[in-house]
Amino acid sequence: MKLRIARGEVCLRLSAILFLVLTTCLVAFDTQTKVVFLGIQKKATYNDLNALKILVYATSAAAGYNLLQLCKHSTCSRGNLKGSDMYVAWISLFLDQIAAYITFGTNTASVGASMIAVKGSEAFQWVKVCDRFTRFCIQIGGAFLCGYVASILMALISTISAYRVFRMYSPKWFLRLKSTS
Numbered sequence: 001m002k003l004r005i006a007r008g009e010v011c012l013r014l015s016a017i018l019f020l021v022l023t024t025c026l027v028a029f030d031t032q033t034k035v036v037f038l039g040i041q042k043k044a045t046y047n048d049l050n051a052l053k054i055l056v057y058a059t060s061a062a063a064g065y066n067l068l069q070l071c072k073h074s075t076c077s078r079g080n081l082k083g084s085d086m087y088v089a090w091i092s093l094f095l096d097q098i099a100a101y102i103t104f105g106t107n108t109a110s111v112g113a114s115m116i117a118v119k120g121s122e123a124f125q126w127v128k129v130c131d132r133f134t135r136f137c138i139q140i141g142g143a144f145l146c147g148y149v150a151s152i153l154m155a156l157i158s159t160i161s162a163y164r165v166f167r168m169y170s171p172k173w174f175l176r177l178k179s180t181s
Helices: 002-028 050-077 085-119 134-166
Strands: 032-037 040-044
Touching: 002 050, 002 134, 050 085, 050 134, 085 134
Parallel strands: none
Antiparallel strands: 032 040
């Protein structure tokens, strides 16, 4: 049973890394240039919206964190990890939840900020950017979809971490560890 859970977690982490890197690449390398007036060109990049910059940083950090967790799994399986399993499990749960929440939060904030590019705002005299830069907006939308898939995968990873932590405690006594015998 432990081996199946460990393999499942490795598969989930690899999938999350794939979707996080895909999100980062889709946003960071997305550019489109259009002629606005006579010879004046306007280039749309992720740097035009601060929420997209933060999304690139957060998804890159989450992918790096999941890669480090995969390295931890490879050293733990060889028995090289020293220290208490309980502390490592709690820290892993805490960091998994932080990564999942930050990824979901930055993705949702970027979607909210990008809605101004889609709909514009007459009150602030902001024009609809996606009318001019259609390919750019479609690619950013695909990146958001990949970001939400990665967030769901990281939430599943977090539930596996929670299972690892709480299986160490006794089902009969509140917050008492199981006996070692």
